[in-house]
Amino acid sequence: MNLKQLAHMLALSQTTVSRALNGYPEVNEETRRRVMDAAKRHGYRPNPSARRLATGKTGMIGYVLPTGASVDIDPHFVEFLSGLGDYARSHELDLVLSPADADDQETTYRRIVANRQVDAVYISSPRPADRRVALVNTLGIPFIVHGRSEGFDFDYPFTDIDNEGAFHEASRLLIQLGHRRLALINGDDRETFAIHRERGVRRALAASGLALGERHVCSVVMTEENGYRATKRLLEAGDAPTAIVCSSLIMALGVVRAVRDLGLTIPGDVSLIAHDDVFPWLRPENFSVPLSTTRSSIRLAGARVAERLAARISGLEEGVRGEVWPVDLVVRGSVAGAPA
Amino acid sequence: MNLKQLAHMLALSQTTVSRALNGYPEVNEETRRRVMDAAKRHGYRPNPSARRLATGKTGMIGYVLPTGASVDIDPHFVEFLSGLGDYARSHELDLVLSPADADDQETTYRRIVANRQVDAVYISSPRPADRRVALVNTLGIPFIVHGRSEGFDFDYPFTDIDNEGAFHEASRLLIQLGHRRLALINGDDRETFAIHRERGVRRALAASGLALGERHVCSVVMTEENGYRATKRLLEAGDAPTAIVCSSLIMALGVVRAVRDLGLTIPGDVSLIAHDDVFPWLRPENFSVPLSTTRSSIRLAGARVAERLAARISGLEEGVRGEVWPVDLVVRGSVAGAPA
DNA sequence: CAAGAAAGCCAAAGCGCTTTGGAAGACTCT
DNA sequence: AGAGTCTTCCAAAGCGCTTTGGCTTTCTTG
Numbered sequence A, B: 001m002n003l004k005q006l007a008h009m010l011a012l013s014q015t016t017v018s019r020a021l022n023g024y025p026e027v028n029e030e031t032r033r034r035v036m037d038a039a040k041r042h043g044y045r046p047n048p049s050a051r052r053l054a055t056g057k058t059g060m061i062g063y064v065l066p067t068g069a070s071v072d073i074d075p076h077f078v079e080f081l082s083g084l085g086d087y088a089r090s091h092e093l094d095l096v097l098s099p100a101d102a103d104d105q106e107t108t109y110r111r112i113v114a115n116r117q118v119d120a121v122y123i124s125s126p127r128p129a130d131r132r133v134a135l136v137n138t139l140g141i142p143f144i145v146h147g148r149s150e151g152f153d154f155d156y157p158f159t160d161i162d163n164e165g166a167f168h169e170a171s172r173l174l175i176q177l178g179h180r181r182l183a184l185i186n187g188d189d190r191e192t193f194a195i196h197r198e199r200g201v202r203r204a205l206a207a208s209g210l211a212l213g214e215r216h217v218c219s220v221v222m223t224e225e226n227g228y229r230a231t232k233r234l235l236e237a238g239d240a241p242t243a244i245v246c247s248s249l250i251m252a253l254g255v256v257r258a259v260r261d262l263g264l265t266i267p268g269d270v271s272l273i274a275h276d277d278v279f280p281w282l283r284p285e286n287f288s289v290p291l292s293t294t295r296s297s298i299r300l301a302g303a304r305v306a307e308r309l310a311a312r313i314s315g316l317e318e319g320v321r322g323e324v325w326p327v328d329l330v331v332r333g334s335v336a337g338a339p340a
Numbered sequence C: 001c002a003a004g005a006a007a008g009c010c011a012a013a014g015c016g017c018t019t020t021g022g023a024a025g026a027c028t029c030t
Numbered sequence D: 001a002g003a004g005t006c007t008t009c010c011a012a013a014g015c016g017c018t019t020t021g022g023c024t025t026t027c028t029t030g
Helices: A003-010 A014-021 A029-041 A048-055 A076-089 A105-114 A131-139 A163-176 A192-207 A224-236 A249-261 A298-313 B003-010 B014-021 B029-041 B048-055 B076-089 B105-114 B131-139 B163-176 B192-207 B224-236 B249-261 B298-313
Strands: A060-067 A094-101 A120-124 A143-146 A158-161 A182-186 A217-219 A243-246 A271-276 A292-295 A322-325 A328-330 B060-067 B094-101 B120-124 B143-146 B158-161 B182-186 B217-219 B243-246 B271-276 B292-295 B322-325 B328-330
Touching (some): A003 A014, A003 A029, A048 B048, A060 B076, A076 A298, A076 B060, A076 B076, A076 B094, A105 A131, A120 A131, A120 A298, A131 A143, A143 A298, A158 A163, A163 A182, A163 A243, A163 A271, A163 A328, A182 A192, A182 A224, A217 A224, A224 A243, A249 A271, B003 B014, B003 B029, B014 B029, B060 B105, B060 B298, B076 B094, B076 B298, B094 B105, B105 B131, B120 B131, B131 B143, B143 B298, B158 B163, B158 B298, B163 B192, B163 B243, B163 B292, B163 B328, B182 B192, B182 B224, B192 B217, B217 B224, B224 B243, B224 B249, B243 B249, B249 B271
Parallel strands (some): A060 A120, A120 A143, A158 A322, A243 A271, B060 B120, B120 B143, B143 B158, B182 B217, B182 B243
Antiparallel strands (some): A094 B094, A292 A328
């Protein structure tokens, strides 16, 4: 059932039927009702390919997915996707993932824009002066950055959490509890979020005349194993930290294992605070010692990004507003006063 | 730069240019070279929307993503996606995720097929007599099922692992080590994979004249917390098992925590084998006691599914062949002879 | 009551590609 | 040399929708 047939059986022109369906004003309300009714009754759905060709609108949002044998997709991604999908569903949007060589995403961005394959894109895990952001900005497709980049001579729309503030608060608490030697087990420090988190820790320490020891900060891919190794190294060295701030719950698993391996305890010997993106399948309150966390739902972020993308597509959102969400500091059993 | 312009500057018709580009035989090789060359030089890329409208082919594969506030996407999904994306990238395929209400995916399947939004779809986590499989089968779109359904009067193409065999082997080993009371901490038993795994355990037990105690099998959503709870319950009851087989590494984290909480040890008091889908961020060899696993890379499965989908789209694969991959049983420190 | 405005509808021209049905020229064969 | 066969290319017809520009009617208004 296509427009032509529908128009024919209503004894109307395609023009009128199309306009009636798309809510244009120059059609009689009575006629519109007739058309709408017939369309519904016959299950008429406009062919999206044809509509795309005519309008250029696709009803899809895009994401360039870095892939490769040695590239791992962040497990946080599913949660982000849950949020995004939840919003997208209620607005008839689909998400298209365009896999790209992790080292050459630019080509793919150019392709999906040139081909008009999607109405908007989002960018995640940005780095300072991220080329993707600059590219997408010049290509002129609506976009939202999830996270932040830095060092551009232009502004751009983003949704991010207050990573610096979160880690500042966490560190401040530890300092107040008497800790003097903090360590930071961070994610890849080429990414902005990791830079911000480190900045937060340093700022808190500096406020008390302390500093982050050179060997007390490490930047690794956020796996359980790396959390373990980092902790082992930290605690076996001479000036072992008495408190650790950690960028992910998964790494925190490794931290806990390392501490136990060394015959130490949390929080007796080491206090621990980790960042929690809120996974349904791994909860900080269920760690052997309930874990204190800086908490921010990445699922909500996904929904928000989708919402803003939809708004930008339909022209409801303009400008380059960046928004920064506060992060909760949730204190549980894994922190205590510094050992004597 | 579109076909018309390109044809015009080559002083050829659109027909010829189109054919030259698409490898049709009725064009002079010399001409083809000229066309190809000019196309490359001017960076001509056929407009996909137009091509879609004309051919119906989209160059996209589809996945209906169940969403909802209370629906969690399986974290395995990112790994599957890695494999899928890796293959798709090298074949210029994109993946479109169509979010759907988890309780009404049918509408979405119908939509994406009716709209010709994708060339093929895959279905994951199927259940016995899964309605999605039946639906997609009648809709006539190429598809592959990742996993297996059961109880249809038709065959369908799938790629699955030998869940029953894997859990049979794992159980057999435990029995040979003298264990008599096994327990199974399984995933949602409405899904086929869970049914097959239980079947494997039962078959191994039956071969030695044993059975799976009624309270020794539980079926839960695969979270750390549920692993913990199930284990706690199992071990605190009267006829506590001496060995546990567990359907996921994440649940195994909870198992380990529960065992420790009760002052017991692995493998001294309880032997443990879990299924490992191979995550880069959580490895069984890094558990406090290295974990024995039944191992099968879900990433490879993703790549294989993409490969088969591509083959079916281009008509290279026909028929309804199902393939079942063997699973490795990897023995590490978490198993030992039954306690006396 | 004639003239101008507004409302309601339509025919046809795209959007950019593929594909059908020829046609012209070159080549083969008897 | 004439008939038949390839080879190589082309014009034009879709694919199904939106949108432009215009044409009737009907409704105002002085």
